[in-house]
Amino acid sequence: MTDIGATENTTKLDFDAVVVGAGIAGLYAVYKLREMGLSVRGIDAAPAVGGTWYWNCYPGARVDSQSYIYQYWFSDELIKEWDWPERFPAQPVVEQYLNFVTDKFQLDKEYAFNTRVTSADWDNDKQCWTVGTDQGDKLTTRYFISCTGMLSEPKIPAFEGQEKFKGVIAHTARYPREGIDLKGKRVGVIGCGATGIQVIQTIASEVEHLTVFQRTASYGVAMHNEKFDDAARDHWRSKAKELQETVYNSFVGFDYDFEHGSWYDLTPEQRYEVLEEKWQEGSLSMWVGTFPELFTDQAVNDEISDFVREKIRARIKDPKIADLVTPRNHGFGTYRVPLENGYYDVFNQDNVELIDARNTPIEGFTETGIKIGGRDIALDVVILATGFNAGTGSLTKMNIHGRDDRSLTTEFDEDIRTTMGLQIHGYPNLFTVAGPLAPSAAFCNMTTCLQQQVDWVTDCIAYLRDHHHQSIEPTVEKQDEWVAHHDEVANATLLTATQSWYTGANIEGKPSRLISYIGGVSEYHRICDEVQASGYEGFSKA
Ligand code: NA7
Numbered sequence: 341m342t343d344i345g346a347t348e349n350t351t352k353l354d355f356d357a358v359v360v361g362a363g364i365a366g367l368y369a370v371y372k373l374r375e376m377g378l379s380v381r382g383i384d385a386a387p388a389v390g391g392t393w394y395w396n397c398y399p400g401a402r403v404d405s406q407s408y409i410y411q412y413w414f415s416d417e418l419i420k421e422w423d424w425p426e427r428f429p430a431q432p433v434v435e436q437y438l439n440f441v442t443d444k445f446q447l448d449k450e451y452a453f454n455t456r457v458t459s460a461d462w463d464n465d466k467q468c469w470t471v472g473t474d475q476g477d478k479l480t481t482r483y484f485i486s487c488t489g490m491l492s493e494p495k496i497p498a499f500e501g502q503e504k505f506k507g508v509i510a511h512t513a514r515y516p517r518e519g520i521d522l523k524g525k526r527v528g529v530i531g532c533g534a535t536g537i538q539v540i541q542t543i544a545s546e547v548e549h550l551t552v553f554q555r556t557a558s559y560g561v562a563m564h565n566e567k568f569d570d571a572a573r574d575h576w577r578s579k580a581k582e583l584q585e586t587v588y589n590s591f592v593g594f595d596y597d598f599e600h601g602s603w604y605d606l607t608p609e610q611r612y613e614v615l616e617e618k619w620q621e622g623s624l625s626m627w628v629g630t631f632p633e634l635f636t637d638q639a640v641n642d643e644i645s646d647f648v649r650e651k652i653r654a655r656i657k658d659p660k661i662a663d664l665v666t667p668r669n670h671g672f673g674t675y676r677v678p679l680e681n682g683y684y685d686v687f688n689q690d691n692v693e694l695i696d697a698r699n700t701p702i703e704g705f706t707e708t709g710i711k712i713g714g715r716d717i718a719l720d721v722v723i724l725a726t727g728f729n730a731g732t733g734s735l736t737k738m739n740i741h742g743r744d745d746r747s748l749t750t751e752f753d754e755d756i757r758t759t760m761g762l763q764i765h766g767y768p769n770l771f772t773v774a775g776p777l778a779p780s781a782a783f784c785n786m787t788t789c790l791q792q793q794v795d796w797v798t799d800c801i802a803y804l805r806d807h808h809h810q811s812i813e814p815t816v817e818k819q820d821e822w823v824a825h826h827d828e829v830a831n832a833t834l835l836t837a838t839q840s841w842y843t844g845a846n847i848e849g850k851p852s853r854l855i856s857y858i859g860g861v862s863e864y865h866r867i868c869d870e871v872q873a874s875g876y877e878g879f880s881k882a
Contacts, residue, residue, distance in 0.1 A: 351466050353480040355381045357801070358471050360457050360738070361487035362448075363391015365773045365790040367441060368412060369487055370450050372798040376805075381479060382451035383471075389442045389451070392489055393435040396535075398512040398723070399522070400542025401431035404534065404563075404624060404679045405785045408576035409595050410434070412441060413584045413791060423573055427623075428565045428679070452477075459739045460484055462768060467810040467882065469769065482810065483769045483801055486735060487794075490774045490781040490855075493733025495726050495846060497530075500704030507709070511724040512539060524548045526718055528710055530702070531725030532558055534678035539725055544686040551717055553697040553710070556840075557667040559648045560680030564622025589862045593779070593788030596629035603631040603640045615647050627677040628783075634673050635833045635858070645672040655684035661694055669698075674838040676782065730841040731776035731855040732756055742767035743813075752776075756844070756853050759814035759822045759878075760868060762796060768811035768882070771797040777826045779864050782842050782856035789861065796868045800876065809881040818878030830854035 356378035359369045366382055367389060373380045386394045403410055407424035422440060425433060442448050452475070459472035469484040471477070494513040502509065508520060512535045527547045529540050532554045544550050566572070576583075583595055590597045600606070600614045611631075618626045626648075633640035649666050656662040665687060686692050700713035709719040732752045740748040746766050751757070758764050761778020762771060773793045774780040780789045804812055814822075830836055836843055836854055844850035857864055871877065 351468065351480075353468050353482055355379045355479060355481045357381075357483040357485055358383060358469070358479055358481040359485045359487055360384070361391055361489060362386065362389040362442075362451055362453070363393065363487065363489055364412075364438065364787055365489070365794055366391065366487035367438065367447050368414070368791060369485055369773065369794045369797065370447050371414070371445055372794060373801070374450065376798065376802060378801070380450050381481070382447070383455050383457055383473065384451060384453055385456040387453050388439075389448060390435045390438050391487075392492065393431055393438060395492070395513050396515070397431055397435075397517055397519075398510075398515040398535070398539055398725075399519075400538035401512075401535075402428055402538060402681075403431075403434055404428065405594065405787070406623065407568075408579075409583055409587050409593075409785055410787050411437070412787070413580070415444075416580075418444060419577055419580050424568055424576075426565055426567045428563060457738045459741075460770075461741045461745075462743055462770075464743055464768075467768070483771065484740075485771045485773065485797060486738070486775070487773045487790075488734035488738075490731050490786075491728040491841075493729045493737060494724075495729055495733075495841075496724060497726055499702060499710075501711075502705045504707050505705040505709070505722070506707050507719055508721045509724065510721070511726065512536075513728065515723075520721055522547045522721060525720040526709075527551070528553060528717065528719045528722045529725055530697070530722065531727065532556065533725065533727055534558070534676055535727070536725030537678045537680050537683045539723055541681055541683040541686055544689060544692050548691065550686075550692045551710075551719065552692065552694045553702060553712070554664065554694060555697045555701075556669055557665050558675075558678050559645070559667050559672045560652065560678050560683050561619070561624070561626045561648070562622055562651070563679035563681045564620075565681065587785060587788045587861075588792060588865055590788075591632075591860045591862065592628045592783050593785035593861045594624065594628060596623075596625040598629065598632045600631060603633045603637070611643075612647075615644065619647075619651065622679070624677060624679065627673050635835065638671070638834060641671040641673070641834055648672050652684060655688075657688050661687050664694055664696055670838040670840075671834055674833075674835045675840040675842055727841055727846055729847050729850070730781070730844075731774075732850070733847075735772065735775065740767065740770065742770065753849075753851070755851050756855070757819055757823050759819045760864070760871070761857065762793060762868075763812070763814050763879070765814050765816050765819040768813040770813075771800075773797060776855050777823065777853075777857055779857045779859075779861050782854075783858050784856070784861055792861075792865055792868070796872065799872055803872070803876065804881070807881070811882045812876060812879050814879050821878070825859070826857055827853070829857070829859040833858055 362384035456474045471479045528551045530553045703711040736749040761775040839845035
């Protein structure tokens with residue numbers, strides 16, 4: 341039992357803070373809170389650290405951010421000691437990195453693994469949370485900090501007859517750690533988003549036959565993934581301080597930004613030169629480093645979309661397949677742009693078939709495979725790359741009840757409202773890192789946003805402690821103000837018109853709202869700092 345810092349309240353609590361999640365945000369939060377002298381209990385359903393990088397161990401999983409910005413900034417020693425092998429490292433490497441950080445700072449001793457939070461209830465009299473787990477724990481804590489990630493609750497569609505299937509079905513975010521032997525197998529992949537692309541390009545040469553079920557085609561940008569030697573690593577290390585500054589002050593948390601001015605200030609030739617230069621960079625700068633009008637101006641978006649479509653078409657020999665794999669249902673960049681590494685070339689292989697699951701939806705499973713368009717496709721393994729219930733999925737699953745027993749699950753089922761994605765009216769001392777309506781996954785290099793948000797949370801807790809407050813929550817007015825600002829920025833873009841996890845359209849019945857803030861990381865950062873500097877104006881403290 342720990343006697344918590346707040347002076348007026350003598351209630352003995354088990355912990356000052358409970359942090360859910362042992363991924364990038366959770367590990368950093370645990371590190372920081374412990375440095376502040378708080379007692380912390382980390383909880384994770386997985387048996388080990390890694391978060392996203394633990395669960396998403398499917399073939400070909402890889403980060404689409406450059407390694408030299410996809411890292412922690414808090415320790416110079418860490419930056420010096422860790423060697424990134426390449427520009428865009430694969431999942432095992434990112435997982436190793438997080439294990440390296442864990443070992444270096446002995447973070448795992450603060451964690452309960454193989455433990456899932458099943459309830460969290462706010463006690464207004466005692467000003468604390470009681471956190472229940474599937475291991476039978478009931479932990480009392482002053483602060484309840486969710487670091488459960490934006491994309492952690494898989495969307496697993498229930499196809500008719502799925503239970504009859506005699507083969508193996510695996511969702512990419514719950515892929516068996518020991519892998520699946522795909523050699524010589526007939527494999528089906530459902531989903532062609534960022535994940536599906538990585539799976540398909542990786543397994544196509546290994547399997548006997550691959551059937552790709554595509555409902556929506558993506559705009560894949562060809563990745564350039566250089567290996568790093570010592571000189572390259574030293575170069576990036578020497579720039580670490582500068583990079584940290586740059587990413588926090590950029591539009592989406594990367595080291596590139598819109599640097600070419602307005603589309604309309606350039607001639608058609610100049611515009612093409614910029615697009616070609618960005619294409620050759622082989623990174624997400626093709627998306628968030630070209631022209632800001634890509635996100636707001638339909639005519640500009642159409643032209644850039646055509647540019648990318650041409651690049652895609654040029655890779656595929658069969659014009660019918662080229663037609664099918666070229667996106668037409670949405671504009672480039674209005675939904676997550678994936679990087680690809682050989683994806684389009686796969687469709688020139690004889691052992692790969694692309695099926696249009698939009699015009700002929702999957703009817704269901706049989707004992708031996710998938711039924712679609714009157715055909716029975718025989719399969720040994722089906723990989724579901726069908727995405728996530730983004731932003732809200734992991735929060736609503738925890739069964740959180742705030743003041744007056746209000747239920748977050750019920751509230752989010754009706755309307756997704758938060759204050760800067762960090763706190764929610766009615767839920768004192770609940771902090772939601774990577775929560776809805778903050779810049780995360782959709783529009784941010786995750787390590788940038790997660791570290792900035794954890795810093796905001798821990799600074800807020802330090803403030804409460806220094807000012808002898810026991811709790812904080814946004815007023816309803818403050819929350820309304822944030823949601824209105826969020827919506828205003830979102831509705832000025834082309835993004836809200838595209839059906840995807842960005843707007844909640846991938847989950848039946850989910851309220852429609854752009855899940856991430858698109859006002860820019862630097863602007864968000866500025867607003868967060870302003871709130872802090874004002875002594876958390878618009879937040880009630882008890
Ligand atoms: P996404 O981007 O949500 O992609 C999921 C894909 O699965 C997408 O192509 C969906 O088509 C498809 N899907 C989902 N349900 C079905 C059914 N029932 N039938 C056929 N096809 C289906 O998830 P990812 O995992 O690829 O990426 C998520 C993020 O993770 C990514 O943006 C990165 O930030 C990391 P639809 O679009 O619904 O037509």
